[in-house]
Amino acid sequence: MTIVKKILTSVIWCGTVRLHGVHVRGALPATQLSQETRMSITSDLAGIVGPHSVLDDEQRLERYAADQSFVSPRRPDFVVFAETIAQVQALVRYANTTRVPVVPFSSGLNLHGAAIPKEGGIVLDLSRMNSIIEINTANRHCVIEPGVTAAQLQDALAAHELRAMLPLGIHPNRSVLTSYLERDPAAAAASFEYGNELIMDTELVLPTGELFRTGLWSAGVKPGSPMGPVRAMLNRLWTGAQGTLGIMTKMNIKVEYLPRLRKVCMLQFDSFPEAMEPLRMIQRKEIGFECLLLNNFNLAALLCRDWSVPESFPAAMVPSQHFEQLRKGLPEWMMVVCLNSGPRLAEEKIAYEHAALQDICSAAQLQLYDNAQLENALLDEMLRPWGLLKKFCYRGAVHDVAFKTTLRRFPEFQRAVMELITAYRYPLQDVGISILPLERGRAFHCCADFHCNPARLQEVENVKQLWHAVSERLIDEGAFFDRPYGAWADMVYSRAGTYTQKLKDIKRALDPNNILNPGHLCF
Numbered sequence: 001m002t003i004v005k006k007i008l009t010s011v012i013w014c015g016t017v018r019l020h021g022v023h024v025r026g027a028l029p030a031t032q033l034s035q036e037t038r039m040s041i042t043s044d045l046a047g048i049v050g051p052h053s054v055l056d057d058e059q060r061l062e063r064y065a066a067d068q069s070f071v072s073p074r075r076p077d078f079v080v081f082a083e084t085i086a087q088v089q090a091l092v093r094y095a096n097t098t099r100v101p102v103v104p105f106s107s108g109l110n111l112h113g114a115a116i117p118k119e120g121g122i123v124l125d126l127s128r129m130n131s132i133i134e135i136n137t138a139n140r141h142c143v144i145e146p147g148v149t150a151a152q153l154q155d156a157l158a159a160h161e162l163r164a165m166l167p168l169g170i171h172p173n174r175s176v177l178t179s180y181l182e183r184d185p186a187a188a189a190a191s192f193e194y195g196n197e198l199i200m201d202t203e204l205v206l207p208t209g210e211l212f213r214t215g216l217w218s219a220g221v222k223p224g225s226p227m228g229p230v231r232a233m234l235n236r237l238w239t240g241a242q243g244t245l246g247i248m249t250k251m252n253i254k255v256e257y258l259p260r261l262r263k264v265c266m267l268q269f270d271s272f273p274e275a276m277e278p279l280r281m282i283q284r285k286e287i288g289f290e291c292l293l294l295n296n297f298n299l300a301a302l303l304c305r306d307w308s309v310p311e312s313f314p315a316a317m318v319p320s321q322h323f324e325q326l327r328k329g330l331p332e333w334m335m336v337v338c339l340n341s342g343p344r345l346a347e348e349k350i351a352y353e354h355a356a357l358q359d360i361c362s363a364a365q366l367q368l369y370d371n372a373q374l375e376n377a378l379l380d381e382m383l384r385p386w387g388l389l390k391k392f393c394y395r396g397a398v399h400d401v402a403f404k405t406t407l408r409r410f411p412e413f414q415r416a417v418m419e420l421i422t423a424y425r426y427p428l429q430d431v432g433i434s435i436l437p438l439e440r441g442r443a444f445h446c447c448a449d450f451h452c453n454p455a456r457l458q459e460v461e462n463v464k465q466l467w468h469a470v471s472e473r474l475i476d477e478g479a480f481f482d483r484p485y486g487a488w489a490d491m492v493y494s495r496a497g498t499y500t501q502k503l504k505d506i507k508r509a510l511d512p513n514n515i516l517n518p519g520h521l522c523f
Contacts, residue, residue: 033077033100038056038077041077041078041098041100042054042056042078044094044098045078045080045091045094045122048080048087048090048091048094049080049081049082049083049087049091053080053081053082053083054078054079054080054081055078055079055080056077056078056079058075060079061075061076061077061078061079062075063108064076064079064105064108064115064117064123064125065116065117066116067108067110067111067112067113067115067116067313068111068313068314068397068398068454069111069112069113069116069399069485069486070113070399070464070467070486070487071112071113071116071485071486072116073116074116074117074118074119074120075117075120076103076117076120076121076122076123077100077120077121077122078121078122078123079105079122079123079125080122080123080124080125081125081127081128082124082125082126082128082129083128083129084129085203085205085211085249085250088124088126088205088247088249089205089209089210089211090209091122091124092205092206092207092208092209092247092515092516093208093209095121095122095515096207096208096209096513096515099513099515100121100122100515101117101119101120101121101122101515101516101517101518102121102122102123102124102247102515102516102517103115103116103117103121103122103123103124103243103516103517104124104126104146104243104247104248104516104517105123105124105125105126105127106125106126106127106146106147106174106175106177106178107127107147107149107171107173107174107175107178108127108312109171109173109174109175109312109313110178110182111313111398111400112483112485112486113485113486114182114242114243114485114517114520115242115243115517117517118517118518118519118520119518119519121515124247126145126146126147126175126247126249127146127147127175128147129145129146129147129249130145130146130147130148130149130152131144131145131147131148132144132145132148132152132153132156133145133250134223135156135157135160135162135255136224137160137161137162139224140162140254140255140256140257141200141223141224141252141253141254141255142157142162142164142252142253142255143201143223143250143251143252144176144177144250144251144253145177145249145250146175146177146178146248146249146251147175148175148176148177149172149173149174149175149176150164150166150170150171150172150173150174150176150179150384150386151172151173151384153176154166154383154384157255157258158258161257161258162255162256162257162258163255163256163257163258163259163383164176164253164255165186165187165188165194165195165198165254165255165256166179166186166187166383166384166385167179167180167184167185167186167187167385168184168185168186168187168292168385168388168434168436169184169385169386169388169389169434170184170385170386171309171386171389172309172384172386173311176253177248177251180198180199180239180251180253181199181238181239181240181241181248181251182239182240182242182483183239183240183482183483185436185438185445186198187290187292187381187382187385187436188289188290188382189436189437189438189439189445190283190288190289190290190291190436190437190438190439190440190441191286191288191289191290191440192439192440194256194289195289195290196438196439197226197233197254198253198254199226199235199239199251199252199253200215200223200224200225200226200251200252200253200254201213201214201215201216201217201218201223201224201225201226201228201235201251201252202214202215202217202235202238202248202250202251202252203217203248203249203250203251204238204246204247204248204249205246205247205249206245206246206510206511207245207246207510207511207512207513207515207516208510208511208512212246214226214228214233214234214235215227215228215235215252216228216229217252223252224252237506240482240483240484241521242485242517242520242521243516243517243520244507244511244516244517244518244520244521244523245506245507245510245511245516246510246516247516257342257343259340259341259342259346260341260343260346261340261341261346261347261350262338262339262340262341262350262379262382263338263339263350263354264336264337264338264339264375264378264379264382265288265336265337265338265339265354265357265368266334266335266336266337266368266369266371266374266375266378267334267335267337267361267366267368267369268331268333268334268335268369269331269332269333269334269335270331270332270333271332271333272293272333272410272411272414273411274333275293275333275335276407276408276410276411277364278335278360278361278364278366279291279293279335279407279437279441280407280441281360281363281364282335282337282357282360283437283440283441284440284441285356285360286440287337287339287353287356287357287360288337288338288339288340288353288357289338289339289340289382290336290337290338290340290382291335291336291337291338291436291437292335292336292434292435292436292437293333293334293335293336293433293434293435294333294334294336294433294434294435295332295333295334295431295432295433295434296326296327296330296331296332296333296334297327297391297429297430297431297432297433297449298388298391298432298433298434298449299326299330299334299374300323300326300327300330301323301388301390301391301393301394301432302377302378302381302387302388302390303326303373303374303377304320304322304323304326304390304393305322306318306320306321306322306323306393307320307323307390307393308390308393309386309387309389309390310389310392310393313392313397314392314396314397314454315392315393315396315397316393316396317393317394317395317396317453318393320393323394327429331369334369336378337357338378338379338382339353339354339357388434391432391449391451394430394451395430395451395452395453396451396452396453396454396455397451397452397453397454397460398432398449398450398451399449399450399451399452399463399464399467400447400448400449400450401417401447401448401450401467401470401471401474402445402446402447402448402481402483403445403446403474403479403480403481404438404443404444404445404446404479404480404481404482405443405444405446405478405479405480406443406444407441407444409478410435410444410446412477413446413474413477413479416470416473416474416477417431417448417470417473417474420466420469420470420473421466421470424462424465424466424469426450426462426463426466430450430451431448431449431450432448432449432451433446433447433448433449434446434447434449435447443480446479448470450463450466450467450470451463468487471487471488471491472491475488475491475492475495484521489520489521489522493521493522500522503521503522504522504523507522507523511523
């Protein structure tokens, strides 16, 4: 059976799945390699990518051993920098021959442990593959490599009066390709057209070393559609897979016009239930591209003048009186709606959307919140949505519980979280919450942040226990975790045995030697 038939057979049966089970046939952990074998592998790797593109000294390998998550650290045995697709293919084929694990790595700014090598082996660093291959202004899409960062892409597109629909909270130096693969929701996720299904054509190296394309690329023509000749969005199989099913080398993504005019509108609320009906009506009338709700902690972090976006995580703690003053003075909840014009009739579009929003406010007896400083900060955040990362300066590390649910169920989950916060004696005022409507309110992406100082081990342990308890409680009560990082994998996949088995079948078909990122998901 060809690899395409294997994929289609599995995907048609089960849809796109991310599930849990036991290990499939395991790759040889690199820590069991003899010194002679290590030297031989180093020489072989240098023959593929060149001697200056292979790292094997402990000090430089340490950078790849951990991130700020609760996932246990593990140092790789080798780091290899690839610069071409041919090198990626050669490395994957070599790994199949030697049974040494390969872990794809792009920017190093993953917060959830997805790129920590659980069985040692080779970390394949793709940061040098950082070309923006094409910007198509007529059809509004662009082709990027895995090393292209958020700031790099947004700057390049701005020169063409275009913008990428970036995820909220993306780091400026984070890989856009990886962020899209990890299903980080766009700031404009409320919009059907402009904030969802942003991945079009893709090119990847399968675990066997074969080159595979989806969309129109698969027919050997120019990119431009995620569907391709088979009329199935196969690219979804690799989203959320954490590099276990293939290594993405190119991605064609949607981009949009850079708006000539924009306007941020804000509504304040004392509690989330007060915001539910206005939020529902705003989404029903499809007002604005970006829409989000922030509590006063996250809003204060965004505005704090003493803090900046950290270069890496965990960050250094920065005590700030300004943050404390902001947090006390801001409303409990703020709804943000950003109105964007198109390339034509800009003033008219802003005017009718603003009028529709005013009608909703009048019906709900609400007034728009007026704060010029906050409005300017939010205008910047919609195009370059990394200011929210300043929250890491509060304690140094942030451990989020992110899930999806419907609007009517969020208050139930909020109460459950508050009960556990009280039980674990975590300061309620130190919880950051952000909520993004998806597809005009069909569902909502919710994120609760718990902060701790990584240097205080007892504090870290307390937050870890709280994080684990909150995650378990929410999953038990029906919250949907579609990005099963770390401990979430066992929690999610142990509840879905049939899908787990099917995902294992897909893994066996694509990666018979289990060399790609073993130990993650259910592998």
